[in-house]
Amino acid sequence: MILIPAVDIKKGRCVRLRQGAMDQETVYGDDPVSMALRWVEEGAKRLHIVDLDGALTGSASNVEIIERILSQVKIPAQVGGGIRERATLDRYAEAGASGMILGTAVLLNRPFVEEACKAYPGKMIAGVDVRDGKVAVRGWTDLVEEPLGSLLRNVGDLGFSSVVVTDIGRDGMLQGPNLELLRELRAISPLPLIASGGVTTLEDIRQLSRISGLFGAIIGKALYAGMLSFSQALALTSD
Numbered sequence: 001m002i003l004i005p006a007v008d009i010k011k012g013r014c015v016r017l018r019q020g021a022m023d024q025e026t027v028y029g030d031d032p033v034s035m036a037l038r039w040v041e042e043g044a045k046r047l048h049i050v051d052l053d054g055a056l057t058g059s060a061s062n063v064e065i066i067e068r069i070l071s072q073v074k075i076p077a078q079v080g081g082g083i084r085e086r087a088t089l090d091r092y093a094e095a096g097a098s099g100m101i102l103g104t105a106v107l108l109n110r111p112f113v114e115e116a117c118k119a120y121p122g123k124m125i126a127g128v129d130v131r132d133g134k135v136a137v138r139g140w141t142d143l144v145e146e147p148l149g150s151l152l153r154n155v156g157d158l159g160f161s162s163v164v165v166t167d168i169g170r171d172g173m174l175q176g177p178n179l180e181l182l183r184e185l186r187a188i189s190p191l192p193l194i195a196s197g198g199v200t201t202l203e204d205i206r207q208l209s210r211i212s213g214l215f216g217a218i219i220g221k222a223l224y225a226g227m228l229s230f231s232q233a234l235a236l237t238s239d
Contacts, residue, residue, distance in 0.1 A: 001209045002046055003233055004078075004194065005039035006220035007032055007069065009062040010052040016221040017052070028224040032062075036069045036077075039223075042230045046098075047077040048164075048196075048218045054082020056138070058104070063091060070095040080127055080164070084109065089116055093123070101164060103127030104137040106155060107144055117159030126155040126191075130181065131168040149188050156190035162215055163191050170198030174221060179207055186213050194218060205233055 008015055014029040029035050036047055049069060053061035060066075060082050070077055070092075079092050080101030092100050105112050106126050117124045128151060129136045134143045135151060155163060165185055167178040177198040186193055192215035195208055200222045208217050222228035 001214050001237055002216040003044070003205070003230070003237055004046045004048045004216050004218045005044050005223055005230065006048045006050065006196075006218050007036045007039070008050045008052055008220065009065055009081075012062060012065060014224075015052070016224055026221075026224075032065055033068050033072060036073055039230065040073050040075055043234050044230070045075055046216065047073060047075065049077055049079045050101075051079075051081030054088075055080070055103070056082075058082055058084050058138070060088045060091070063088070066092070067095040070097055078125055078164075080125075084112065086112070086115065086119075089120070093120055097123075099123050099125045099161070101125045101127045102160075103129060106158075107135065107137055107146060107151070113158055121159060122161050124160050125194075126158075126160040126163045127166070128152065128155075128163055129166045129168055136168060148185070152185060152189045152191075160191060162194060163189060164194045164196055164218070166218075167197040174198070174200045174225070174227065176200055176204050177208060177217070179211070182208070182211055182214065186211055196220075200227060202228070202232060202236055205236055209237060 009032050013027050014032040014035045015025045015027050017025050049066055051062045076098035078099035079097045083089055084105050136143050170178055175198050177195055182195050194216040196218040199217055199219045
């Protein structure tokens with residue numbers, strides 16, 4: 001299992017939200033590029049970059065900043081947030097993104113999803129965001145009725161390479177990941193899973209590493225708030 005620091009961008013700044021609420025933000029820096037480079041220097045092997053404004057509006061709002069990050073980091077970086085049209089997808093791919101995350105489009109724009117997976121095989125990642133057992137879209141503001149299990153099975157047929165699963169209720173709350181949900185979804189998912197939401201302690205990482213087939217874990221607020229040492233976490237996963 002690999003550990004993936006998150007770089008969430010809102011209005012050009014590096015922030016963390018509580019449960020995805022746009023009005024519940026904590027600003028951790030005015031330079032997301034420097035923040036990304038910090039995690040690289042500390043040993044990160046992959047980054048998770050999100051355009052929070054884009055996730056809400058459906059258009060890439062911080063694309064130029066993300067392009068600067070991609071041009072400077074020399075490790076794989078997956079990008080999400082507001083990728084709902086081909087032009088945005090192409091722009092991130094050309095900038096060097098190793099993975100592009102589609103969330104809302106998976107449920108609401110199947111033709112685009114099929115086009116994206118065909119155009120960039122091996123690079124497309126499905127973003128499945130869960131609130132109270134239901135899938136959320138449009139920057140986590142709306143819930144849909146499609147069962148979580150059937151959605152996970154379907155994304156395997158569409159050509160995605162992996163799935164980022166975010167428990168919205170745990171995101172930014174420093175209360176630990178939803179291990180039960182992750183075990184349940186891992187049992188039914190045909191694709192590797194990346195866990196997101198709530199990772200706070202070294203014990204959380206130990207528990208996640210015991211879930212067979214879990215590809216990675218995204219860490220956000222615990223790192224920024226100084227509650228988790230990235231070097232210690234890396235040492236734990238390299239054992």
